[in-house]
Amino acid sequence: MHGFNRPLGPIGSNVVAPLQATSSGMMVTANKLVPGQEAIDFKGYFKVESFPHNSTIYRPGDNTDRVYLLKSGRVRLMRIGKNGTRSVVSILRPGDLFGELFRPEGTPIEEMAIAAGEAEVWSIEGRDFRAQLEARPALAVDVVRAYAERVRALRKRVLGLTFKEVPARLADTLLTLVEAHGERCPHGGETDLRGITQQDLADLVGASRSFVSTLINEMKREGVLGNVGRILCVRDQKALRKIASKEK
Numbered sequence: 001m002h003g004f005n006r007p008l009g010p011i012g013s014n015v016v017a018p019l020q021a022t023s024s025g026m027m028v029t030a031n032k033l034v035p036g037q038e039a040i041d042f043k044g045y046f047k048v049e050s051f052p053h054n055s056t057i058y059r060p061g062d063n064t065d066r067v068y069l070l071k072s073g074r075v076r077l078m079r080i081g082k083n084g085t086r087s088v089v090s091i092l093r094p095g096d097l098f099g100e101l102f103r104p105e106g107t108p109i110e111e112m113a114i115a116a117g118e119a120e121v122w123s124i125e126g127r128d129f130r131a132q133l134e135a136r137p138a139l140a141v142d143v144v145r146a147y148a149e150r151v152r153a154l155r156k157r158v159l160g161l162t163f164k165e166v167p168a169r170l171a172d173t174l175l176t177l178v179e180a181h182g183e184r185c186p187h188g189g190e191t192d193l194r195g196i197t198q199q200d201l202a203d204l205v206g207a208s209r210s211f212v213s214t215l216i217n218e219m220k221r222e223g224v225l226g227n228v229g230r231i232l233c234v235r236d237q238k239a240l241r242k243i244a245s246k247e248k
Contacts, residue, residue, distance in 0.1 A: 046122040051115035058099070062109045065126035068099040073119030074181070074195055078112045088203035090150070091116065091196070093180055097146060101126065117195055161206050163247045169205045170215050171243035174225075177204075178234055189226050189233030196232060 047066075051057055051073075058064060060080055070092050077090040077098060089111065092098055100109055115121075133140040153176075160169045174193070182191035198216065202209040216232070219225040224240060226233040234240065 046124055049121050049123070051119045051121060053115055053117050055115050057113035057115065057119075057121060058109055059112050060108065060110055063106075064109070066099055066123040067097060067101050067126055067129045068113070069122045069124075070094050070096050070098070071120040071122055074116040075119055075121070076114045076116050076200070078114060079110070080112060086112070088200050089154075091177070091181065091200060091204075097143070099123070099126075101129070101143070102147065157204070157206075164244075165246070165248055166205060166207045166211060167215055168244050168246045169207070170201065170212060171240045173201060173204045174234060175237065175240050175244060178237065182234070185233050187226070187228045187233060189235040190237055191234045192228075193232045193234065 046069075048071075049057075057068065057075065072094050075092040075096075075098065076088050077092065078086045078088050080086050098113060100111065103109070133143060156172075160172060164172070177193055177196055178191045181193060181196065183194055185192045198213050199209050201216075202212040205212060216225060220227065222239070224234075224236045224243075226235050
């Protein structure tokens with residue numbers, strides 16, 4: 001069975017739908033909600049919203065206490081600098097939880113969530129979700145593991161900034177994105193990265209967009225990458241892994 005059943009009725013902005021538990025229940029693994037063994041009697045409701053491309057789901061300073069589940073589309077999590085510049089810290093895929101679940105009570109949200117393409121997002125009051133975690137320790141452990149996975153990914157990026165040059169960081173980032181967002185390439189490559197921009201890559205790598213663009217063009221000339229229009233195609237993952245393994 002599927003993790004969450006789609007609610008009856010039209011899906012649109014500000015639609016409220018009951019949380020529906022399946023007979024198999026839920027577990028959270030690597031930031032995903034998947035079928036589990038224990039049925040969960042959720043207390044509360046999902047708020048179901050459709051966000052058009054580039055619309056804001058929440059922004060820094062918001063005090064909304066909600067847990068979000070991305071049902072379809074993609075979402076960019078961003079940080080905003082004091083001068084107003086935005087930097088992508090993560091690109092979410094369907095099934096991912098987000099919303100700074102474990103931030104201290106009463107403190108505002110620090111990140112910004114923006115729809116990347118049209119996105120369908122379900123959310124639940126934080127207190128209702130935390131009540132389920134308290135009632136079901138196994139579910140709580142799975143949620144902690146999911147967030148620990150995100151921390152490990154951020155730690156990997158920090159270590160990359162310390163020990164790897166930009167080409168290796170770019171290759172490493174491309175491999176990570178292929179695993180999370182890659183789609184079969186119908187144009188002769190191995191994998192397509194649809195909807196991933198060069199600015200996304202620059203932010204995730206920690207380099208300027210112009211430098212990342214230069215590196216991507218070099219990889220295209222070497223046959224490691226390709227493109228069809230604006231879609232970036234990974235043609236040689238083995239070569240990417242070799243580049244990613246290099247340290248300073």
